[in-house]
Amino acid sequence: xxxxxxxxxxxxxxxxxxxxxLLSLVLVATMVVALGIGAVSVPVGTVAExxxxxxxxxxxxxxxxDQIVWQLRMPRVLAAAATGAGLAxxxxxxxxxxxxxxxxxxxxxxxxxxAVGAVSVIVLGVSxxxxxxxxxxxxxxxxxxxxxxxxxxxxxxxxxxxxPPGRTVLAGVAVGQICAAYTSFVVIMSGDHDAARRxxxxxxxxxxxxxxxSATFLCVVALLAVVLIMAFASDLDAFxxxxxxxxxxxxxxxxxxxxxxxxxxxxTASLVxxxxxxxxVGLVVPHVVRIVWGPLxxxxxxxxxxxxxxxLVWADTIARSLVTGQEIPIGVVTAVIGAPVFAWLLxxxxxxx
Amino acid sequence: xxxxVEGVDWGVKDLTILHEVSAEFPAGSVTGLIGPNxxxxxxxxxxxxxxRRPSQGRVEVGGEDVHAWSARVRARRIALLxxxxxxxxxxxxxxVVELGRTPHRGRWPGRLDEGRRQVESxxxxxxxADLADRRWQTLSGGERQRVQLxxxxxxxxxxxxxxxxxxxxxxxxxxxxLTTVRDxxxxxxxxxxxxxLAAAFCDRLVVMRGGHVVAAGPVESVLSSALVLDVFGVRxxxxxxxxxxxxxxxxxx
Numbered sequence: 001x002x003x004x005x006x007x008x009x010x011x012x013x014x015x016x017x018x019x020x021x022l023l024s025l026v027l028v029a030t031m032v033v034a035l036g037i038g039a040v041s042v043p044v045g046t047v048a049e050x051x052x053x054x055x056x057x058x059x060x061x062x063x064x065x066d067q068i069v070w071q072l073r074m075p076r077v078l079a080a081a082a083t084g085a086g087l088a089x090x091x092x093x094x095x096x097x098x099x100x101x102x103x104x105x106x107x108x109x110x111x112x113x114x115a116v117g118a119v120s121v122i123v124l125g126v127s128x129x130x131x132x133x134x135x136x137x138x139x140x141x142x143x144x145x146x147x148x149x150x151x152x153x154x155x156x157x158x159x160x161x162x163x164p165p166g167r168t169v170l171a172g173v174a175v176g177q178i179c180a181a182y183t184s185f186v187v188i189m190s191g192d193h194d195a196a197r198r199x200x201x202x203x204x205x206x207x208x209x210x211x212x213x214s215a216t217f218l219c220v221v222a223l224l225a226v227v228l229i230m231a232f233a234s235d236l237d238a239f240x241x242x243x244x245x246x247x248x249x250x251x252x253x254x255x256x257x258x259x260x261x262x263x264x265x266x267x268t269a270s271l272v273x274x275x276x277x278x279x280x281v282g283l284v285v286p287h288v289v290r291i292v293w294g295p296l297x298x299x300x301x302x303x304x305x306x307x308x309x310x311x312l313v314w315a316d317t318i319a320r321s322l323v324t325g326q327e328i329p330i331g332v333v334t335a336v337i338g339a340p341v342f343a344w345l346l347x348x349x350x351x352x353x
Numbered sequence: 354x355x356x357x358v359e360g361v362d363w364g365v366k367d368l369t370i371l372h373e374v375s376a377e378f379p380a381g382s383v384t385g386l387i388g389p390n391x392x393x394x395x396x397x398x399x400x401x402x403x404x405r406r407p408s409q410g411r412v413e414v415g416g417e418d419v420h421a422w423s424a425r426v427r428a429r430r431i432a433l434l435x436x437x438x439x440x441x442x443x444x445x446x447x448x449v450v451e452l453g454r455t456p457h458r459g460r461w462p463g464r465l466d467e468g469r470r471q472v473e474s475x476x477x478x479x480x481x482a483d484l485a486d487r488r489w490q491t492l493s494g495g496e497r498q499r500v501q502l503x504x505x506x507x508x509x510x511x512x513x514x515x516x517x518x519x520x521x522x523x524x525x526x527x528x529x530x531l532t533t534v535r536d537x538x539x540x541x542x543x544x545x546x547x548x549x550l551a552a553a554f555c556d557r558l559v560v561m562r563g564g565h566v567v568a569a570g571p572v573e574s575v576l577s578s579a580l581v582l583d584v585f586g587v588r589x590x591x592x593x594x595x596x597x598x599x600x601x602x603x604x605x606x
Contacts, residue, residue, distance in 0.1 A: 099441070231460045231461055234460075235455075237452060237455070238455045240452065241439065241452075242435075242438075244399075244435055245438060247404050248404065248431075248435075249428050249452060249453070249455040249456060249508070250424045250425040250426075250427060250428025250429070251455070294443065294448075295442040
């Protein structure tokens with residue numbers, strides 16, 4: 001990491017392709033290694049054989065290895081990568097849009113709303129006929145997130161239809177607080193210890209329940225989001241010197257804000273509904289990427305996505321394998337990995353400036 | 354490009370800030386927009402730059418209605434330099450100037466060398482080529498303002514709007530900055546506080562008070578001590594300074 005110290009960073013002027021390709025290789029390697037780690041460890045070579053066979057290569061593999069690697073671990077690893085990528089780009093976009101370093105995907109009251117939905121399902125047993133309880137949890141969390149988003153937009157929108165970031169953030173905080181109050185109230189009043197534990201573990205995030213169906217959904221959502229959001233890379237760059245400046249550079253400020261705020265909120269809601277609120281990824285990853293590769297979005301957005309994916313695959317691997325027979329909430333792991341790295345990078349950046 | 358403002362009204366909610374403002378800015382001229390704080394200079398700049406839509410009247414640049422253009426088309430023709438541009442991002446000077454290419458670029462990230470020639474020439478014209486690899490955060494106020502000028506020039510505008518561009522600059526940088534702007538030969542409208550600088554560097558003046566234009570025309574026919582006393586409430590002596598060969602505004606009690 002010593003090359004970071006050279007003050008004018010000539011690397012920033014070159015393209016985005018090389019760092020993205022390199023970091024993507026790291027992601028693939030991470031995923032292969034992660035697939036081998038767990039209660040039963042599978043050698044990297046065997047992991048590669050299982051994956052290649054499933055992708056159509058004519059290789060003979062042990063059925064048990066196939067079961068472990070492809071059926072049990074692969075959905076979780078893919079879901080972790082997709083969630084990490086999605087949360088990280090949401091964080092990057094929101095930080096640029098609000099020009100606030102503390103912005104993260106849950107800024108707009110999304111996780112609070114999702115928690116309200118989740119708690120209603122877990123504690124109050126809200127259900128819809130025909131849905132199994134795991135699906136109901138996802139549906140409830142997503143619905144809660146959407147309601148919170150609608151409330152935030154309602155509170156923040158001016159009479160002329162503008163959506164000022166400052167007011168949007170405050171509305172998000174207000175809605176988040178109301179949601180937190182509801183969640184605590186319901187959990188305390190129910191007096192059900194098992195429900196309280198399930199709510200707590202939901203709010204810290206977990207990928208334990210992810211199967212192929214939801215993993216596929218998450219991957220499609222994340223890939224789509226990364227591709228679509230790249231269309232806003234140069235618009236987001238133009239916000240560097242504030243809104244009037246972006247406007248004078250030809251960016252339609254109102255349209256860009258609406259699209260991106262609502263888009264990132266929907267993306268976050270989709271992720272949170274499956275995984276619970278996983279903190280720190282959306283906050284930390286974009287900052288780290290900015291420090292290493294600079295703030296321009298044509299690099300920041302894709303690199304944040306890949307870096308977020310790498311972080312969350314490792315975090316989930318640790319969450320499921322550190323203590324045998326016990327899942328550690330993934331949010332605890334992301335905080336434990338993320339916070340010290342973040343603090344260290346901030347300090348070294350402070351020394352350079 | 355010749356710019357004409359015709360009967361423009363603009364306000365926020367019930368408060369009218371610009372009242373039937375009309376003014377003409379000939380092609381290639383440098384016009385100083387002067388007037389006390391709150392007289393509507395910045396509002397007028399924003400309306401002419403197309404950022405605010407007037408409730409009445411129209412703004413024409415090169416014979417076309419500015420408010421009929423899309424934001425991107427507008428940004429290829431009009432550049433606006435704000436009072437005090439700031440960012441917390443760690444950008445290099447070249448990256449800041451490249452932002453000026455935004456309206457010329459496609460939506461999807463394309464070739465990196467798009468507009469390289471224009472960026473290089475903007476760096477030259479803004480006289481910041483030697484700073485190209487420096488980081489924005491390490492620049493002085495005077496350097497930052499020249500870099501913002503270069504960013505505006507990378508837009509290849511035919512109308513340049515400056516909002517109090519010399520605030521925060523020391524005397525030397527004020528003179529250097531306005532000399533650079535004059536030498537560009539682009540139609541320029543600059544809100545200026547310093548009457549002496551305005552008189553020295555502008556071809557024409559538009560004087561505003563309370564959202565109205567109270568005088569407009571060539572510097573020598575507009576600027577008088579009677580007008581300054583009327584608009585600013587300050588006694589002045591205005592004459593042609595022989596040694597400096599320019600208009601000179603001296604205030605006294």
